[in-house]
Amino acid sequence: MSVVHVFGAAGFTGAQLVALLDAHPHFSLGQITARGDAGARLSEVAPEYRVDRRLAAPDVGAVTEGEYAAVCYPHAEAAEVVSQLVDRGARVVDVSADHRLRDPAAYPAVYGFDHPRPELLGEAVYGLPELNRERIRGARLVANPGCYPTAALLAVLPVMGQVVDVVVDAKSGVSGAGRAATPAVHFSTVTDSVRPYGVFGHRHQPEIEQELGMPVVFTPHLVPVDRGLSASCYATFAGASPTQQQLLELYRDRYRDHPFVEVVEAPPGMRPVQRTNYAQVFPAVDPPSGRLAAFGVIDNLMKGAAGQAVQNLNLMEGRPEEEGLDGRP
Numbered sequence: 001m002s003v004v005h006v007f008g009a010a011g012f013t014g015a016q017l018v019a020l021l022d023a024h025p026h027f028s029l030g031q032i033t034a035r036g037d038a039g040a041r042l043s044e045v046a047p048e049y050r051v052d053r054r055l056a057a058p059d060v061g062a063v064t065e066g067e068y069a070a071v072c073y074p075h076a077e078a079a080e081v082v083s084q085l086v087d088r089g090a091r092v093v094d095v096s097a098d099h100r101l102r103d104p105a106a107y108p109a110v111y112g113f114d115h116p117r118p119e120l121l122g123e124a125v126y127g128l129p130e131l132n133r134e135r136i137r138g139a140r141l142v143a144n145p146g147c148y149p150t151a152a153l154l155a156v157l158p159v160m161g162q163v164v165d166v167v168v169d170a171k172s173g174v175s176g177a178g179r180a181a182t183p184a185v186h187f188s189t190v191t192d193s194v195r196p197y198g199v200f201g202h203r204h205q206p207e208i209e210q211e212l213g214m215p216v217v218f219t220p221h222l223v224p225v226d227r228g229l230s231a232s233c234y235a236t237f238a239g240a241s242p243t244q245q246q247l248l249e250l251y252r253d254r255y256r257d258h259p260f261v262e263v264v265e266a267p268p269g270m271r272p273v274q275r276t277n278y279a280q281v282f283p284a285v286d287p288p289s290g291r292l293a294a295f296g297v298i299d300n301l302m303k304g305a306a307g308q309a310v311q312n313l314n315l316m317e318g319r320p321e322e323e324g325l326d327g328r329p
Helices: 012-022 078-089 106-111 118-123 127-136 147-159 206-210 243-255 302-317
Strands: 001-008 027-033 069-070 091-094 141-145 163-172 217-221 229-237 261-263 279-285 292-298
Touching: 001 163, 012 027, 012 302, 027 127, 069 078, 078 091, 078 118, 091 302, 118 229, 127 147, 127 302, 147 206, 147 217, 147 229, 147 243, 147 279, 147 292, 206 217, 217 261, 243 261, 243 279, 292 302
Parallel strands: 001 027, 001 069, 069 091, 091 141, 163 217, 261 279
Antiparallel strands: 163 229, 229 292, 279 292
């Protein structure tokens, strides 16, 4: 068995990741760390996962060469730890945003900090297996994608290069905002309401644009659910529009060998993918205009974060991609 250390195990993503690794048939947990909750048991912080392991203070020095580490810190707080882990010879999945953008000049504007190790940005592999599966296998640093980009990219990837004027309208559950309580995510603020935020300025927009290779209009919304994310993507075909059947066949062929993407027959809702690592996508052509409408849904803590991290660890270790991610709630 191979050891995986989890840094930042007390947050929503970190706790979900620890639970997946604790039940994994091949990986074993190394240290699971927390800064504010060090000394507590994870079963006290996140009792729904029933992992009775004690959270420790972070100790990069306890990670040895050849081991794995996953870093689940907020953006701007992970880069230094990741660089230390890579220098120690660990293979790292950065679940934060600190290695997703390849241009170091983007970090001050998008994330508010100067990247301390810009050379690692050129090495980091963007960890969307449906896009970079073979590169992930040999990587020593994988940048786990954001939740909104994961859903949007999976909805649009099969027609990448064939469409222009992409608009992404996305909606996420409250757990996507993280464990820290703020007025914006209080129950009384969120319930019975849908609210757009980050209009023309959300930090996931440059990530989507980078991977699609084109400008996009991206507007996220907060919806009153715990977990789940839906992206509705609209675009214009640069050439002749396919028929609906041709479009479905294109999507089925693109995802035929990708076990976690299901091409479905109607616009999907969040419920079928909640607490799983599956994504469901459905593309449609509007007959009068020939425009594309493509829909993608994921669980923001699974395929949008912790589940995708395990998928990437499986690939890096040469294990079956689905191992430990059988899709059951």
